[in-house]
Amino acid sequence: MLKPAEMFDRNHEWSALSRFITDEQPGATLGVVSGRRRQGKTFLLDAACRAGDGFYFGATEATDAESLRRIGASLTAHARPATPYHFANWSEAVDALLALGADRPVPVVLDEFPYLVRANPELPSIIQEALRPLRAERTNSRTRLLLCGSALSFMGRMLSGNAPLRGRAGLELIVRTLDHRLAADFWEISDPRLALQVNAIVGGTPAYRREFARGDSPSGPDDFDDWVVRTVLNPETPLFREARYLLAEEPDLRDTALYLSVLSAVADGNATRGGMAGYLERKATDIAHPITVLEDAGLLHRDADAFRENRPTYRIAEPLIAFYHAVMRPVWDQLERPGSAARVWQASRRRFVSNVLGPHFEQVCREWTLHHADPEWLGGLPARVGHGVVHDAATRKGHEVDVAVVGIPEGSGKPPLLAIGEAKWNDETGGARVQRLAHVRDLITRAGRYDTTRTRLLCFSGAGFNAKARAAADGSRDVGLVDLAMLYGKV
Structure with a gap:
């Protein structure tokens, strides 16, 4: 499907939807799309329906009977059947949606799905029954049914545990913030x-x-x-x-x-x-x-x-x-x-x-280290990036580490600590911060939890670095300096 020119980025999401919607395999399939509010899920799914000549229905907070009337009217306007749709229940409505894909793969979107379930808690079970593997209405259809919602707690439970739709979805797409x-x-x-x-x-x-x-x-x-x-x-x-x-x-x-x-x-x-x-x-x-x-x-x-x-x-x-x-x-x-x-x-x-x-700023530094930093520059691919406090028994003080980069352990050995870092927004970073990180690294080594033989010392700064910090980093693999230009890929 051709992505709309007015859509900013969302290349990953559009590609995933395109593969799901245009899949020629027989049988109706289910997809679930979720994400926090205001991320553009409705725009994305409406555009997918337009590109795939499909059907989009945006639910509202309404009674079950009113929602059935609304989807019947919307489906009538879309499909233009000989007689208008009047659904007595959701089983009839879901079967009508599956019938849209009788001749080709067709995207069908039920947006704000939690509203519909709040009015009729049995709806997930009804969809489960409609998508039963050997049911004729499913096997004779290539409808690509997409359920979308912004209530993350609800959407997270929909495919977990003993939920009716667990194991039924062929796509689980999360639309994240930029x-x-x-x-x-x-x-x-x-x-x-x-x-x-x-x-x-x-x-x-x-x-x-x-x-x-x-x-x-x-x-x-x-x-x-x-x-x-x-x-x-x-x-x-x-x-x-x-x-x-x-x-x-x-x-x-x-x-x-x-x-x-x-x-x-x-x-x-x-x-x-x-x-x-x-x-x-x-x-x-x-x-x-x-x-x-x-x-x-x-x-x-x-x-x-x-x-x-x-x-x-x-x-x-x-x-x-x-x-x-x-x-x-x-x-x-x-x-x-x-x-x-x-x-x-x-x-x-x-x-x-x-x-x-x-x-x-500290969180952006962690996310940059995990998703953007070159693994060769870090000394390995990060398994996770977090932060924490290192206790100094001699002084009875805790040292905060803003960025802690943990690598992938080899065999049964200790996890490698690829780097530790400090992030300061308004303070120009100097040599004293590098020395503090070196002391913290020694404390971590003595604790024995991580392999620190390759641990780099990273200084993140929104205000720049003085001559001593730059001298410590020049020609040394032990110290890395990251400024705002580097965080934003400007260098």
């Missing part, structure tokens, strides 16, 4: 520093530029502050309340106040379960459930400590939500008053840098 490099291209920002500042607020969600900011992108580094004021902190723009709506749209988040408080605790720097519990003045066991729900919803991400067992930390997965809790929520009443945004932003910039931009 990474920092693609996001910079999408926002048409060439300056790496400006690109990362914008990315720390809106992340890689395509809709935030096209629909929510009406195409408004900072014209240059000097325009960043004004852009924040006129788009993100402006009560007249959709971006202003988007973070609040993202929580309200999640069906599993019932006690909204508690979930907001958990996210606020993380945004304030309380990354451990104990830290969150202390912030909320509750027992750690009392917040176990909301943490799990936020994880399932894709709003909170759990990171294992690379050096200490059972000491995970948590981070907010959606940058706009992190920005909202760190900058907007504490002064929400002031921001709602027109004309206050510039004053609030001026007073909040330091908090933005420390609570939002700094942690986001």
Whole structure:
């Protein structure tokens, strides 16, 4: 299928859909497409239906009877049968969808599928029965049925455990946010520093530029502050309340106040379960459930400590939500008053840098190391990239490691620690940071968990490196310096 010219990137997703939809094998097949809201799933699937001359149905929050009437009317307009469709139940509707593929492979999309299941919980079982292997309606059809949803907790359960549709799907596609490099291209920002500042607020969600900011992108580094004021902190723009709506749209988040408080605790720097519990003045066991729900919803991400067992930390997965809790929520009443945004932003910039931009820069450094860094430069292919705290028994202090690159172990040997790194956004990195990393590497060696014979020392900086740091890295394989230009592939 020919990808629409107006579609930015999504080459992997379009290729996967094309292979699934145009597969000539007999028999109807099932695909599941999921992803966080505002990533362009509807645009992607609607375009696939247009390219494959298929049928697209977008569900809404409605009763079961109303949804059946709506899909009957939509299918009648699409197929133009001799008599209009009037479905008494979903078994009839699904069979009619399978009949669309009687002559050729046809894409059929049920978008926002969780809405339909909320009104009729038996729908997954009905589809399972319709796709039974020897059933004539399935074997005589080449319908490519695609179920799509944004409720990640629901979509994750749909194909797991004893769910009716487990083992039935021939495609499971996750539409992810754009990474920092693609996001910079999408926002048409060439300056790496400006690109990362914008990315720390809106992340890689395509809709935030096209629909929510009406195409408004900072014209240059000097325009960043004004852009924040006129788009993100402006009560007249959709971006202003988007973070609040993202929580309200999640069906599993019932006690909204508690979930907001958990996210606020993380945004304030309380990354451990104990830290969150202390912030909320509750027992750690009392917040176990909301943490799990936020994880399932894709709003909170759990990171294992690379050096200490059972000491995970948590981070907010959606940058706009992190920005909202760190900058907007504490002064929400002031921001709602027109004309206050510039004053609030001026007073909040330091908090933005420390609570939002700094942690986001560290995460981008980890993602770059995992997905973009040359394995030869790292000394091997990373198996995982995380962070953690290394304990120094002599001084009784913990040393934070922002980037820990673990390689693939050979045989039964220890996993190789390919690199450890420190990421600083606003501080020019010097020789002292290199020496600190060397000391941390010695501590890790003595702990004996990893093979550190090839461990590199990586310094990531958003402000550059001084002469001593560059001298330590020149001609040495032991030290690597990574600046913003390198993170964005500009060198």
